[in-house]
Amino acid sequence: MPHQYPSLTSEQKKELSDIAHKIVAPGKGILAADESTGSMEKRMAQINTENTAENRRLYRQILFCADDRVKPCIGGVIFFDETLYQKTDAGEVFSKYIRGRGMAVGIKVDKGVVPLAGTDGEIPLWCLDGLSERCAQYKKDGADFAKWRCVLKITANTPSNLAIIENANVLARYASICQMNGIVPIVEPEILPDGDHDLKRSQYVTEKVLAAVYKALSDHHVYLEGTLLKPNMVTAGQACTHKYSPQEIAMATVTALRRTVPPAVPGVTFLSGGQSEEDASINLNAINQCPLPKPWALTFSYGRALQASALKTWAGKKENAKAAQEEYIKRALNNSQAALGKYVSSGDKGSAASESLFIAGHAY
């Protein structure tokens, strides 16, 4: 291990680093619009709308065509494969349209599952087969970053050592393959909020998981300046009886990150993990106001927490499109402020702003 074999040229490194920095520029975060067809089934069911390709296209169009007020708030959009090739009413391919608005195009690349035998129901892993070819194709089709979600859970015996090591390793392989194809990997080791564990336990597990992730990234020679991290915030379990304040969540989260995430990583884009829209913004804001020194950008990569109100307002009806867009724009602006530590909650709830978006055992 004492010799370095070139993996990326200086130009490749620069390209990756530039993309990553652009996505997490001050005040900007990510719209995660990469729900799989199966996930969209559940969402559409909630608003009594049929889960057709056309309805999925119409819905994503509402988000993507929101007016320029969202431009300073959104650095990147994560797509699902189908959506990357769908078009606006005017006939422009979504990926090109988003790029044209100055936002980076991202793509969810995890696929297939392989369960972890002999574990206490620990979550299946996604396969790496064919990833390089797919990344190369996605790059040609306009994508500049990718997302791969690994999932761990907290119970009396989990996450096990095996789950931590395996997930860290597969994330590192994925990251390495992406970079070879000019794609910035978002590394997502999500620790589910399911359970009744307290904040301390969540912090402890998060630190162990992230330490393993960054050791694996180092072992696999991943260029950290050209990656992003998408972790859970450190929160107590959903069923924990003690409720913690945003400041406590912020302190626990920032402490965990300071102990594990090297300063070379340009940005940390939190997942919302079932928090309500309003909580997700308030917590992100508290994180940015935390007095501990924070050497990376701290912003959002929200799916449900950006879309819940918009989806509810749309309810599958064309005439509601504008109103739905307004809901989305509002959340985007709020989260942009939160990413700067400047969000003041007006208490305005929007149509779904304070509804918990928790889904037990959330899988895509």
Add this chain to the structure above:
Amino acid sequence: MTHQFTALTPEQKQELSSIAQRVVATGKGILAADESTGTMGKRLEKIHVENTEENRRYFRQLLFTADSTISQCIGGVIFFHETLYQKTDAGVPFPNLVKDKGIVVGIKVDKGTAVLTGTDAETTTQGLDGLGERCAQYKKDGADFAKWRCVLKISDSCPSSLAIAENANVLARYASICQQNGLVPIVEPEILPDGDHSLLRCQYVTEKVLAAVYKALNDHHVYLEGTLLKPNMVTAGQACPKKPSPAEIAMATVTALRRTVPAAVPGICFLSGGQSEEDASLNLNAINQCPLPKPWKLTFSYGRALQASTLSAWAGKPGNLQAAQAAFTERAKV
């Protein structure tokens, strides 16, 4: 590994964290005066002075009684065991003398290197046996931080995976034991400058070593906010024909650290590793001027680079005391 078992109380953490921050307070660094008896022998031989206990005491006294302005530059002093129990001419124990100047007392606790069988003369470091008891005693005797040096080298086949893993692990055990006894551990994974390797090679190896060190510290539940790191700067090998500039050294060093050292670590105190006094200062300066964001203090823990001139100025003659102290003060300020 899913449950946390209390290692340190909040009070213990608070104490460790504030000691660490005091040592690397802005503008301050560490005087490494922990040369073993054998090493002092080599130093004293160069100035034709006999390696007696008294001469060693006298030289350290010279350093410790230099004028009080050094308190602005020196946050901590690392002692060798013998020195911790020596006194000034006036009978003041050295630890008391140093503490009264507002400087933190440190102690070298390792017992030297041991060869790893089946490697190309690579080593690990000994001293874990009875370390807990020794730390507890040193704490009583005035020490607040400790130092343990691991050594790696660069060659075609080195450092091997084994050397990296073994040294990282022993450093983590040492750190964990120190913290249990109220001592801030300085973690020192020195990669020797011997060889003709390039700057890039040194950077690569440094990154691999530090990544392993911090994984081990995490595995061993070490409280990072109550530790300090003492690494080599990233430089080309001493026999490398191409000499990098201070700016290149700085960029390579800071990049390597940014990729491996968590922001929770309060300070990084570079070893001088045989650099000249002037080079050590120039390089440290360039490091602090490097435009990349640096979330830890970046300072010195110098032995030879602070003492070389002082040693020659003294040359074993009491009459040279003033000159020697002035030389030391000057280097410290730089």
